[in-house]
Amino acid sequence: MAILVDAAFFIRRYGALVPNGRDHEGKIVAECLHEWACRHLGDDGAGHATPAGSRGELYRIFVYDCPPFSGKLHHPLSGAYIDFAKTGLYQRRTAFHERLKQLRKVALRLGHLGDVRNWAIKPAVQADLLRGRRDLRERPAAPP
Secondary structure: OEEEEEEHHHHHHHHHEEEOHHHHHHHHHHHHHHHHHHHHHOOOOOOOOOOOOOOOOOEEEEEEEEOOOEEEEEOOOOOOOOEHHHHHHHHHHHHHHHHHHHHEEEEEEOOOOOOOEEEEEEHHHHHHHHHHOOOOOOOOOOOO
């Protein structure tokens, strides 16, 4: 069996399902991805069936993701200079990728980000601004 994983989706779900999952180190998240995939097949991660039985032999876990953005930009509202390579998000995602590369039967495929020079307002935020529920002068927090 081959398991295909969209890493961005997995990380979002992990953060929602696991208590304090959004704050976990990338290494922990990668190990959990591997463990969950193996358990899904009834495999212990070393190619041996668990007592629950096996749905098939694991061929490979294919993980697709993009490297995190490492550029430097100014925030459009606050004017604050942000070096994304120094954010916690960048460090967690990089550690996630490094650990995946070390795990047994995992193949990591990294795509590339498109042009990331412009900021975009999320539709929900735009709706809040237009309805007066949010003030444009509110200063958002810097990325974690």
